[in-house]
Amino acid sequence: MRVDKQGMLIVLSGPSGSGKGTIVSRLLKEHDDMVLSISATTRAPRAGEIDGVHYYFLTREQFTQMRGDNQFLEWAEYNGQYYGTPEAPIRDWLAAGKNVILEIEVQGAERVMDCRADLISIFITIPSMEELRRRLIGRGSETEESIRARMGVAKRELQRAFRYDYVVINDEVDLAVERINTIVEAETMRYGRMEQCIMEVLDNAETQ
């Protein structure tokens, strides 16, 4: 019983240091049917960044035009630059049956959740603040002050976890990836995604 199915939109978020980037790389490597949503930005590409891979690099005019045409799922301004999530590629991937991952910071995730109900939202959490501190120190690039600031932000972000469908603890990357796989698999069995199967059994009942 194989049915052509719409993919699922999966929002992955969590505090900086929760390891969501590593988890996403692993998920994409493991699953041919998963793709990563690419953001648009007006900021200049950094060395090595490729248009359409790391970001869609847009001019301010292009961005404003798209925004006016309601082509972003969400958008925001940081440091005078625009960032946004273009909706059209997501719609196309979903229609092609791909599961689309939206790896996004906590505020952006909430904006997406506010305007779309048909998504699965997963909050990745660090196992403890101590562990977050260790990870931030491990980066070697943070001062004691910036570590404190980041931990303050993480704390505020953890308080927004209630907005998400699921919470996944990233104590070990392997385990976290497995947990997300479990969630995605379970979600394929939701009634809405199985309705077609039930209908097929029923249609076929007419001939019995």
Next chain:
Amino acid sequence: MRVDKQGMLIVLSGPSGSGKGTIVSRLLKEHDDMVLSISATTRAPRAGEIDGVHYYFLTREQFTQMRGDNQFLEWAEYNGQYYGTPEAPIRDWLAAGKNVILEIEVQGAERVMDCRADLISIFITIPSMEELRRRLIGRGSETEESIRARMGVAKRELQRAFRYDYVVINDEVDLAVERINTIVEAETMRYGRMEQCIMEVLDNAETQ
């Protein structure tokens, strides 16, 4: 990070012939933390049936008293006998952290879903009506007429699948059991069941 947790109430239902009984036996064998809810009935025990194992066998007076005291999650009358699901044992098992399975026919499942929101409902479906016919013939005890009647009932029951959170196809028992394990595991990561973990990380943040 271990937290004492409330168990989950899992409603398993599906048409006669969907194989839910076999699936439940397998689940109980695999999981020490799962228990099966036992129904109460006023009908007489059949040979080999043990009180408190297969059913709680009650007198009509006992049943009516309990019903009056609102002690059943749901109840119904079939062939002049009462059947019901006592709530107290379920409450106790859940408090003890056990996942309680309620294996119940489709109408009873809906009555339970109508009065409790804190449950996970899974509809077990046959892969096709042809397969259901094969299974019913395989029993050797059904006439062509009774097979037809059972298939008619199954069809009506399939039309109620939309009431459930999840649909699991029982094409192979091993696969069906694995699918239910996946659902139960994913459900443990729902925000509501992870809230305590988030709170612990936050409490512990005070000391950082």
